[in-house]
Amino acid sequence: MEPKDYLVIKIDGDYAVLKDIDTGTELTIARALLPEETDEGSRLHWEELEYTVM
Numbered sequence: 001m002e003p004k005d006y007l008v009i010k011i012d013g014d015y016a017v018l019k020d021i022d023t024g025t026e027l028t029i030a031r032a033l034l035p036e037e038t039d040e041g042s043r044l045h046w047e048e049l050e051y052t053v054m
Contacts, residue, residue, distance in 0.1 A: 003047040005054065011040050018044065 006018040015028050016038065031038070034051050038044065043054040 003045065006044045006046065006051075008034075008038055008040055008042045008044065011038075 005021045007021055008016050009019050009026070010017040011031065014031050016031050016034060017026055017028055019026050021043075029051075034044065035053050037053055038051075044051045045054050
């Protein structure tokens with residue numbers, strides 16, 4: 001898969017709602033898969049099955 005960039009729009013307990021910056025598609029991801037410093041409003045980059053904070 002190609003790299004993607006996301007915006008964290010909501011954190012709800014153990015899950016975060018991400019919005020694909022290019023398409024606007026929303027998806028729910030377990031917070032355990034995200035970097036510890038992720039917070040609402042964070043921008044994330046996904047590549048090679050790993051999220052990093054931009």
